[in-house]
Amino acid sequence: MSEILDKTARxxxxxxxxxxxxxxxxxxxxxTRVEASEPKVGALYAFKPEESLAAARAAEARYMAGAPMGRLDGMPISVKELIATKGDPIPLGTAAVDLVPATEDAPTAARLKEDGAIIFAKTTCPDYGMLSSGLSTFHQLSRNPWKLSENTGGSSAGAAAAAAAGYGPLHIGTDIGGSVRLPAGWTGLFGFKPSLGRMPIDPYMTGRCAGPMTPTVDDAAFVMPTVTRPDWRDATSLPYEALDWDVPAADVRGLKIGLMLDAGCGIDAEPEVIAAVQAAADLFAAHGAEIIPVAPVLTREMLDGLDVAWRARFWGKMELLSPEKRALVLPYIYDWAKNGGDARAVDVARGFDQTFEMRRTSVEVFQKVDIILSPVNPNVSYPADWASPTNDPAKPFEHICFTVPWNMGEQPAASINCGYSSTGMPIGLQIVASRFEDLKVFSIAKAYENWRGPILNWPRHD
Incomplete structure (x- = not known):
């Protein structure tokens, strides 16, 4: 029966x-697949097999009566641990948080349940969702199904592991600097970060989005009409539009496509990553697009400023904890945040101002091109138990330089698999469009996916 899990959501x-x-x-x-795979993959939190089976029986009865609840009735889906589901604690990936059941569903969970989807489990994340890793003081360590010794990336670590391991096609993560796209890139998935406010989220923060992580572009398109319905709790929401996410593959003839192979700072993209992204750009050129090299939109000053602002913000959270609770925070996160407590207020303010500099440069680049292609991740892989590709709290964001500008600039961006390393690890291509042009990202991604062909070698551990 396991082959039925490889069907698309549609x-x-x-x-x-x-x-x-x-x-x-x-x-x-x-x-059956989850129970066989989880001891190796470690993707899930709050897995509820008996409740999920009961919900599936209720959905079966509705289908037999010809009266499904909604467009996703009976469809299993996972949501990231940070997305509240009523009755489940939200540990934020850390042992330092008291386990208090959520009193209501967050917007994403609420919309999914309204359409009959079955949230069969939540997925793991690192402490406070602030690592590109599955390293957590609360959750088991999530591992990359393509090679269990390797990292999924994060912070939507469990969502990436679950999707790549074949726990059904629909999984939802969150992204404030690349946390959907980075793990999607390292695990071969399609991961989509919408324009800020397109998909309501609560709590909200500068640049924070939720987005689907799925085996195919169509799977993500299939869930978007549900999760983009409005919710008053997100004060950053865009006016609701009932968009048709089932857009056709783009005709790229005459399209001006910017190719960004240098992030401007951070880890240099490895040769195998550059080669895979260049090959993808060549494929666009072969179909009639004009490829235009573009300069980075991020600078060292911008990245370091964001680092200072985020450190200070998170140290503010740490100070509210008792000394006993603070001692339970992952040391990497503690050491990273503590320096924020020593930052001058003026430096924190200047650091936060760098988010607006990113916004300016990320808008400016689209005055020259229609779409941007770039790597998602600069490196091919790193060990599963590392906190980040540098594994150094003094250099925490050297790997997000291709992704974070589009969070601060609010542009829609996606990761799609564009090849493999010599060791067999997936490599992600990032596709970015101007603000609000979410459908353009989907149409471009569908075109590329059609040229590339389906992924037929997904890893399985059951």
């Missing part, structure tokens, strides 16, 4: 509707 819902497949059969297959 195919699965169609099979439920046509009574060719029962939500109960699907959930049973999913539970």
């Amino acid at each position: 195919e699965t819902i169609a099979a439920f509707t046509n009574k060719q497949l029962s939500p109960v059969e699907y959930m049973q297959a999913l539970i």
Whole structure:
């Protein structure tokens, strides 16, 4: 039965509707895979097999009666631990937080449940969601299904592990500097960060988005009509638009595509990453696009300023903890944040101002091009138990230089697999469009996915 889990979300819902497949059969297959794979992959938190089976039986009855609850009825989905689900504690990936059940669903979870989706589990993240890793003092360590000794990236670590390991096609992560796209790139997924405010989120913060992490572009497109419906709790929300996310693959003839192979600072992109992204750009050129090299939009001053502002913000959270609780925080995160407590107020303010500098440069670059292609991650891989590719709290953000500007600039951006390293690890291509042009990202990604062909060698550990 495990092969049914490799269907797309659209195919699965169609099979439920046509009574060719029962939500109960699907959930049973999913539970079997999860129970066999989780000891190796470590993707999940709050896995609820019995509750999920009961929900699947209820969905089956509705389909048999010809009255499904909504467009996702009976479809299993995971959401990142940071996305509140009523009745479940939100540990924020850290042993330092008291486990208090959430009193209501966050916007993403609420919309999914309204359409009948079954949140069968939540997915792991590092302490406070502030690492590109699955390293956590609360959760088990998430590992990359492509090679279990390697890192998933983060902070949507468990979502990446779950999607790549075949725990169904639909998973939702969050992203404030690359936390959807970075792990998607390292695990071969399509990961989408929408324009800020397109997909309501709570709590909100400068640059923070939620987004799908899925095996295919179509899977992400299939869930977007649900998760983009409005919610008053997000004060950064865009006016709601009932967009048609099922856009056709783009005709790229005459399109001006910026190719950014230098992030401007941080870790230099490794040769295998450059080669894979260049090959993807060459494919666009072969289909009629004009490839235009573009300069970085990020500078060292911008990245360091953001680092100071974020350190200070998180040290403010640490100071509210008792000494006993503070001692439970992951040492890497503690050491990183503590320096923020020593920063001058004026330096913190100047650091936060660098987010507006990123916004300016990330808007300016689109005066010359229609789309930007770049690497997602500068490196191919790193050990599963490292906190980040540098594993150095003094250099925490050297790997996010291709991704973080688009959070601060609010542009839609996606990761899509564009090849593999010599060691067999996936490499991500980033596709970025101007603010609010979310559908353009999907149409460009669909075109590339069609040229590339489907991924047929997803790793399985069941």
